[in-house]
Amino acid sequence: MSKSAELAALIQGRAGDAPVRIGMVLGSGLGHLAEQVDGTAIPYEDLPGFPHAGVSGHNPKLVIGDLEGVRVAVFGGRAHYYESGRGDAMRLPLEVLKALGAEQLILTNAAGSFRPDIPPGDLMLLSDHINFSGRNPLIGEPTDARFVPMTQAYDPAMRAALTQAAQAEGIDLKDGVYAWYSGPSFETPAEIRAIKILGADAVGMSTVPEVILARFLGLRVAAISSITNMAAGMSDENISHEHTKAMAPLGAAKLEKILRRALRPGL
Numbered sequence: 001m002s003k004s005a006e007l008a009a010l011i012q013g014r015a016g017d018a019p020v021r022i023g024m025v026l027g028s029g030l031g032h033l034a035e036q037v038d039g040t041a042i043p044y045e046d047l048p049g050f051p052h053a054g055v056s057g058h059n060p061k062l063v064i065g066d067l068e069g070v071r072v073a074v075f076g077g078r079a080h081y082y083e084s085g086r087g088d089a090m091r092l093p094l095e096v097l098k099a100l101g102a103e104q105l106i107l108t109n110a111a112g113s114f115r116p117d118i119p120p121g122d123l124m125l126l127s128d129h130i131n132f133s134g135r136n137p138l139i140g141e142p143t144d145a146r147f148v149p150m151t152q153a154y155d156p157a158m159r160a161a162l163t164q165a166a167q168a169e170g171i172d173l174k175d176g177v178y179a180w181y182s183g184p185s186f187e188t189p190a191e192i193r194a195i196k197i198l199g200a201d202a203v204g205m206s207t208v209p210e211v212i213l214a215r216f217l218g219l220r221v222a223a224i225s226s227i228t229n230m231a232a233g234m235s236d237e238n239i240s241h242e243h244t245k246a247m248a249p250l251g252a253a254k255l256e257k258i259l260r261r262a263l264r265p266g267l
């Protein structure tokens, strides 16, 4: 049995074997939603091979259960490339999600914005990304499945459903392009000017490798950034992880409303 099948069996043994429909990965400061799920929480440390989610502001547990009548698997923390130098650090959790029956994945993150019309406290729906790190989680994958098309990586139907849900909740949700810099240091103002010229609207240190892995696994994907700051050089505001954690809850409240609303009609 593969490692992901073994872990899926372990999880089903604890949480029941009804198929999961949607997976969600919660970014820095966005872990509250995991507490809203009516189900079973399993700490990552009980799941061999799961990341030790060593970033403060994350909540390293998997919660499987019901949210708005939909069976979800919520990952309260993620592994970042910058923690280990491994681009595929989230591969096993996403393989497990797939083995649990999920077809869709919603990723969330904290990000810095370049757009004055998407200020801190707002959310941005990813329409596309720029992999500026140059790293790819599929390097070393031996099969032809590694040649994953990325033209519509962010699922149009899921994006439309999330946009509609935001409208119904009266929440402004603009589209934008997310650029992945590896971190863990924040970007320089020159790096921000550069990536802005290249067409990005926001920057962060996660999500892109997960999108690539999810598409590789055949999961449909959507992603939302909670904007915690204007990117380096764009305002006098201080950029720090403390600031990210302090600001993320502003977006988290809106994010929760949008996700709940999107789940209701069956995303």
Ligand code: HPA
Pocket (backbone or CB within 6 Å): 110, 111, 112, 113, 186, 187, 203, 204, 205, 228, 229, 230, 231, 232, 239, 244
């Ligand atoms: N840069 C990278 N990652 C981030 C930022 C940022 O400005 N804000 C929150 N996460």
